[in-house]
Amino acid sequence: MAITLAEANRMVQAAVAKADELSVKVSIAVCDAGGNLLxxxxxxxxxxxxxxxxxxKAAASAGFGRASGTLQADSPVIQSVIATMGGRMLPAQGAVPVLKDGEVVGAIGGSGATSQQDEECAQAGSAAL
Amino acid sequence: MAITLAEANRMVQAAVAKADELSVKVSIAVCDAGGNLLxxxxxxxxxxxxxxxxxxKAAASAGFGRASGTLQADSPVIQSVIATMGGRMLPAQGAVPVLKDGEVVGAIGGSGATSQQDEECAQAGSAAL
Amino acid sequence: MAITLAEANRMVQAAVAKADELSVKVSIAVCDAGGNLLxxxxxxxxxxxxxxxxxxKAAASAGFGRASGTLQADSPVIQSVIATMGGRMLPAQGAVPVLKDGEVVGAIGGSGATSQQDEECAQAGSAAL
Amino acid sequence: MAITLAEANRMVQAAVAKADELSVKVSIAVCDAGGNLLxxxxxxxxxxxxxxxxxxKAAASAGFGRASGTLQADSPVIQSVIATMGGRMLPAQGAVPVLKDGEVVGAIGGSGATSQQDEECAQAGSAAL
Structure with a gap:
């Protein structure tokens, strides 16, 4: 049930298209359930x-299984989890998990515009799955 | 008076059964008094x-000898203790200590559902000892 | 194609049975492709x-897609990779990757006996998949 | 004179096509002169x-301006440079710099096959510029 490369590329393209529509410039990352880039x-x-x-952001969203914007960045618990996971997660708005059959199989995250717009791009990408 | 492997596995199974009952998906860890996994x-x-x-969470509960949800995560003292223990404890709800004859011999912790449900699963596991 | 929990538990039991046969005491870990415990x-x-x-060891084997004993622990490259992956991998003998249809879906690692015996237990676990 | 996104995507595709030709599975990264992903x-x-x-590997190749396989991984100088750059460079074979008008504008790196094949894929990608 993992995300295929073709699916990941389709999601990236859809997110970039949304950024074009919003007239913003962003980076778009699609990762697997373990937070590693696809x-x-x-x-x-x-x-x-x-x-x-x-x-x-994508790694945080995949790891916690929810939108990265819902993670409380100044929570000592969240910070401790991130430390134990090697510090590679960013608990900031802009990424959403990607699900198949109700299971988190990865995430898509954006960065470069406002956090709100970053997430909008990520959601457009996710919708293209 | 340590937890035996058979006991640890029975606790894990009982906690997983509770998660099934609650229709949630969790990780369940049983550790010894030193916080190392069993x-x-x-x-x-x-x-x-x-x-x-x-x-x-299990390591925090075993280390401090009480439910991990009762630990004040933003306390500098708690954070310092965690740092001196190598950063491997998470002071968040979801784990309870396991006692034999009034002595802390380990802990059981859950993660993946709400903190409340995580602890409920852990308690169900503990009760199976 | 991920490892199911039932499969992971069957692998753990087979590895423990092999340790019993060898009269050694070990820890056995089964992780997913991202190195996270199952x-x-x-x-x-x-x-x-x-x-x-x-x-x-299991995380190293899953991450590099080969037996952890084949990783050159004193290689600056291997050490750099481990550092960038958050330091959670151990390049020492005792773990083997788990494959489905030729794809690495996780790994199983042992520790507690000699490295050779640890790997023997891991292989027995892998064979039970 | 930077690498455009269209060029970066064309390079990635050419490198993946080369991997298909070699029957290997790789990750391909194209970065800018500063080592940041494109x-x-x-x-x-x-x-x-x-x-x-x-x-x-791509970051190392872009940063040092030469094939990452030519960097002496156990050199204290190379290691110090990498440390001051935040540890994000890997001095291992598999990446080549990308030049425009004799200037290093980025690099392309591969990983997943043998180092030799990784570099072959990277060179195929570079040639597609």
Whole structure:
């Protein structure tokens, strides 16, 4: 039930298309359930750091199984979990989990615009699955 | 007076049975008094991160000798203790200590559902001892 | 194609049975492709640290897609990879990858006896899939 | 003179096509001159860790301006440079720099097959620019 590469690329393209529609420049990352990258695109004009941030948001969303924007970033518990998971998760708005048959199989995350817009792009990508 | 492997496995099974009853998907960890793992199961559908979180909650509960949900996560003292223990404890609800003759011999922790449900599963496991 | 919990538990039991046959005491960990735990048992008499070591070996084997004993532990490259993956992998003999249709879906690792025996237990577990 | 997203995606596709030709499964990462990701694909069957390794090799190649396989991994100088860059570079074979008008504008790196094959895929990607 994992996300296939074809599906991941389709999600990336749909998210980038949404960013075009919103006239913003973003990085889009699709990862598997363990937070490791499957497909990625950074639009011209999106910052260098957005490449890492998009991956971190997606890993957080996949790891916790919910939208990264619902994670309380200043919670000592959330911070402790992130530390024990190697520090590779970013608990900030912009990523949503990807489900198949009700099971979290990965996540898609955006970065580069406002957090709200990042998540909108991620949701458009997720909807393309 | 340590927890035997047979006991640990019985506790894991009882906790998983409780999760089934609650229709939630969880990771269940049983550890010894030092916080090191004895037995573990992650149900299909429970997030990858729940595997680490369940162990961290159990280690916190065993280490402090009380339900992990009673630990004040933002206390600098609690955080310092956790740091000196290598950062492997999670002071969040979901684990309860396991006692024999009034002595803490370990703990059982759950992760993957709500903190309340995680603890309910852990308690069901503890009761099976 | 992920490892089911039933399969993971069957693998753990087969590895423990092999340890009994060899008269050694081990921890056995089965993890998914991302290195996160699925099922675990520590036999009475196996050291506390074997609980963490078995998980680290399994994560290394799953991550690199080969027996953890074939990883060159003193290679700066291997060490760098482990660091970027959050330090949770142990490049030491005792774990083997678990494959379905030629794809790495996880790994099983042992710790507590000699590295050679640890791997023998892991292989017996893998064969029970 | 930076690599455009269209160029990065074309390079990724050419590298994946080469991997198909070699019957291997790889992750392919294209990064900018600063080592930050532009485009990425992980083929089904390539290990989770290959996602991080491909990025690390590409970052090393872009950062040092030469094939990552020519970097002496056990050199204290190389290791110090990597440490000051946040540990995100992997000095292992598999990535080549991407040049425009003799200037390093980024790199492409592969991981998942043998280092030799990883580099072959990266070179095929680079040639598609």
């Amino acid at each position: 497909a990625f695109n950074r639009m011209q004009g999106a910052s260098a750091v957005s490449a890492t941030v998009a991956q971190g | 037995a573990f199961n992650r149900m299909q559908g429970a997030s990858a991160v729940s595997a680490t979180v369940a162990q961290g | 099922a675990f048992n520590r036999m009475q008499g196996a050291s506390a640290v074997s609980a963490t070591v078995a998980q680290g | 485009a990425f694909n992980r083929m089904q069957g390539a290990s989770a860790v290959s996602a991080t390794v491909a990025q690390g």
